[in-house]
Amino acid sequence: MMSAAQHAEEAQAAAEHVGEAEHGADEAFNAGEVIIEHVSNSSLDHPILHLPSIAGIDFSVTKHVMMLWLVAGGLFVVITLATRRYLKQERLVPTGFMSALEWLVQVIRDSMVLPNVGPKFVNTWTPLILTLLVFILVSNAIGLVPIFEVLGLVDRYVLSNAADSESLINSVLHGGSTTTANYNVTAALAIITFFSIIVAGTMAHGFVKHWKNLVPSGHPWPIYILLIPIELMSMFVRPFALTMRLAANMTGGHIAILSILSLVFIFNQVFESALLGTGVGFAVAVPLAVGISALEIIVVMVQAYVFTLLTSVFIGMAINVHH
Amino acid sequence: MDNPLIQPDPGLFIWTILTFLVLLFLLAKFAWGPLLKALEERQETIRKSLDDADQARQELERLHQESAQIIAAARGEAQSIVAKSRVAADTVREDLKQKAKEEAEVLVRGAQRQIQLETARAVQQIRHEVVDLSLAVASKLIKKNLTQEDNDALIQDSLTQIDASQN
């Protein structure tokens, strides 16, 4: 039984491999597959670093986990170094990158956290909001930069490695690099928001009072039978909306860009002439893709801003309860 | 669920939470905390220096007003002093004039009396000279020496005559 299952699995893998080889051989272009490949996470079956499963959860390091670490590590190094250098110098006024960072800290504190959360808890929640903002912003933006695609080109044509070799570079090529386009990631971030709201309410009012604050007081009891479930569901709806908005916006933008760029290859096949197809495709697709990329830059910033703004609004709602 | 776009991935989910919490902790400890503190301190410094500047400005204004007041007072005082001294000078001049006039009057009066006295004495002397002359003339004329008593009687007589004629 066991060996049969193993055998079947092996056979399937072998078939897949043959299929891939054929796919590579006849160079047929499937736009949908390519786009999904560039937007979604790398397959769990071929992780970059295989780790054991704990309690049925596969902790293997996939492309998106690696991107998370890259973004987090980069942010930590850059921001901490800049801050340390700034704090070490004698002058009060920051320069260069630090002035931008300080401007960001000041703007977030004074115009996002302070009006929503109130003066009492500003310094408690500003670090969370700032971390969320820079993390989401950089995660969003890094997807617009084709680092791995360039790496892949270098690997393929400069180092002349085969497309299916087992090199590290080749293994990081699969999957998209925008972690925030994966709703697992945005759901995790929304869960952070979800628990931050509870922690904020508990810190401000105490644990029991926080849950009481969820429902407006001073109504006859039959209303509460209706209100309590609705409020409880609202509690889950908010992080769900955060999750879906961010993931959908990021995925949508990338799909739009990739679809338009796919026109080059589709025209190639339609016209059955590489020169004509590529020429027409370039003329149509590249200006459009540039336009959408420009739009994406705005979307990247707005979505990071909206996520953090809504987080601070929710935290503020838990702290400053209006009745 | 074959669509990789909506494939649940609990491993990635948990990795995200862990990564984010670690990043949050590290950044809060090493970056945001010190930055927020520095920002607050700087704002405090700016606020204080602005306050100081404001205070200095107010102080300056106050001093300015004070000096203006002092100058105004001094000017008023000077004017009053000038006015007072002018009045005093006028008084002194009037006094001096008065005194000079009085002195002059005294002098004039003294001179007048002197003149009167001198005149009276001169008249007396002239009278005596006239008597003596007349005597000499008379004695020459009459060529006769009278006695002392006759003489005196004659003088007396002449004098009364002269007095009578004069009056």
Next chain:
Amino acid sequence: MPDPSDHFLARSLQALQDNVRRSGPAATAGYALIGAILLLGGVGHLVDRWAATSPWFLLTGLLVGLVVGFYQLAKTVWKI
């Protein structure tokens, strides 16, 4: 020291911030409406698949989602 609020860019940014801040509650309500319908509809759909009761839990979920979403919307509107 020149006043930073004089700069055109700074003023535009300030205006943008003000608008986004004021639109915060409205955006929350709008997304809560769609989010509630999607979430509860999705939960209903999953329950249907699990218990093979299609389409009753899906319909219930959509309805409840609508109620929750509109409740959030109403709360936002009444607060303003």
